[in-house]
Amino acid sequence: MSKPGRDSSSSLMKLTLSLSLFASLSLVFLHIKPAPPQQYNNINNNRNFILHNRTTADAHPEADTNISHIVFGIGGSAKNWKYRSRYTEVWWRPNVTRGFVWLDEPLNSTESYVPVRVSEDTSRFKFTCSYGSRSAVRIARIVLESFRMGMEDARWFVMGDDDTVFFEENLVDVLSKYDHNQMVYVGGNSESVEQDVIHSYGMAYGGGGFAISYPLAKELVPVLDGCINRYHYFYGSDERVGACVAEIGVRTIHEPGFHQVDVRGSAYGLLSAHPTAPLVSLHHLDYVEPLMPNKTREESVRALHRAYKRDPARALQQSVCYDLQRNWSVSVSWGYTVQIHNRLITGKELLTPLQTFRSWRSWSEGPFTFNTREESEDTCEREVRYFVSDVVGDGEGTSSVYKRFDIEGEREGCGDGASLPKSVDVAAVKMDPLEWIKFKAPRRHCCEVINEHEEETESSVLQVRIRRCKPGETLTLPPEIS
Known part of the structure; x- marks a missing residue:
């Protein structure tokens, strides 16, 4: 049994400790007490301000980007313009497309409706690239000279070459994905x-x-x-612009629809x-070879562009898709070509480009920035190719016709029978209306071969x-x- 004095002393000590702990906790809570009403009001006011601004912006949105917001600066030379103008005239729309072709000297005469300007003298600039052309300095400054034109409502300055064909509606759709009020640099490599290694993976190539x-x-512009x-030893104008943009601190955004076409031979694959x-x-x-057989370069580009205008995004x-009745594989590159293979091939293989081309600088087998597959050495196993001949479209959808092309004598000795699509002279493709427009993350569409009756499998279409x-x-x- 404890003595009364020790019990009293112990109780007093416990009480003292309890009071000390209570005081400490009180001080802690005083330091984390809720904000006064005024602070709450500020927070709520800020939140209401943000919500109000968002509502106002939604109620009065800025106009969507369209072709009038783009200023084109096309680099060319007076010597080549008469010949090269045929490419620009494929896509340039008078009184719609804005911008200029910038040449090194005045033209003696011109029949082109594309507006032309003469670049400023650039002889004061250093240029020490032993294998390049001084014109790269002049062309690099096109963005500067275009900007100084002070064209109203300009959101984007788009650079290209006089042998570049743009597909304007698709360009507008791609640029619309980005905020034009921010610093943005978009293109392709x-x-x-070998070109990317020599020049840069990080820049946007100017020809594309x-x-x-x-x-x-x-x-x-000011810098x-x-x-x-500073980059006087660089080869190209695009290389200079890319380096200057990098110094500002803006990264390159690569979009796969910009095509430099740094290949030799046939771009078909x-x-x-x-x-x-x-x-x-x-x-x-x-x-490169003409995009379509039995046509000139200009004729084939115009044929592709006519199809594009019917349904730009497609x-x-x-x-x-597959024709399982005849064991055929069918690939459609809409508005351009249809392929029929006389065997069933996996989707992954069909989606891999045929290597119908070689590398740009060395004419070698590669490498390229994408995977390729070799063409079969056996001509009897090669696909039959069809090229677009007509496209019509209305509110009910789009219909396109592709005619067969054979190289004379290529399939001699291949034999007869349903295993070869020898009887099919025409491929007719029907497409549902406006199914693939402005998707941020589009999915490849499916297709199906329409064989309504068994006896129609031998049809020429x-x-x-x-x-x-x-x-x-x-x-x-x-x-x-499989």
Whole structure:
């Protein structure tokens, strides 16, 4: 049994500790007490201000980007313009397209409706690239001279070459994904790895075209001349602009629809397996074979462009399907070509570009910035190709016709029978209306071969329908086949 004195002392000590702990906790709570009413009001006012601004912006949105907001600056030379103007005239729309072709000297005469300006003298600038052309300095300054034109409502400055064909509606759709009030630099890189290694993976290649937003141009213009002098040893104009943009601190955004076409030979394999993205530009068309057989370069580009105008977003978009009755694989690159293979091929293989081309600089087998597949050495196993001949469209959808092309004697000795699509002279493609426009993350569309009756399988016309994929639909071959 404890003594009374020790019990009293122990109780007093416990009481003292309790009071001390209570005082400490009180001080803590005093330091984290709620904000006074005025602070709450400030927070609520700020929140209401943000919500009010958002509501106001939604109620009175800024006009969507359209072609009138784009200023084109096309680099060319007086010597080549008479010949090169045919490419610009394919896509330039009088009184709609804004901008100029910038030449090195005045023209003696011109029959082109594309507006022309003469660039400022650039002889004061350093240029020490032993294998390049001094014209790269002049062309690099086109963005500066275009900006100083002071064109009203300019949101984007788009640079290209006089042998670049732009697909304007798709360009507008691509640029609309980005905030033109921010500093933005959009374009593509080279298809040939050797070009990217020599020049840069990080820049946007000028022949394929690139876009600079107004705020970025505003920052770039005051420093551009000094920057051009600093990079006097660079080869190209686009290389200089890319370096100057990098010094400002803006990264390059690569969009797969800008095509430098840094390849040699035939670009068929590249275009017939186009990425799932809008076609924006094609460059170097004088350095590859005509895009379509039995046509000149200009005629084939115009044929592709006519198809594109019927349904801009769908141009070159690839769809793949199978004719299981005849064991055929069908690939449609809309508005350009249809391929029929006499065997069933996996979707992954069909979506990989045929290597019908070589690299730009060395004419080698690659490498490229994308995977390729080799053409079969056995001509009897090669696909039969059809090229667009007509496109019509209305509110009910779009119909396109593709005519067969064979190289004379190529399939001699291949034999007869349903295993070869020898009887099909025409591919007719029906497409549902406006199914693939302005999707931020588009899905490749599905297609189906339409064989309504068994006896029609030998028809000279292959009928294909392109449509939105059904839930669960894929390119997977049946288990007994794959």
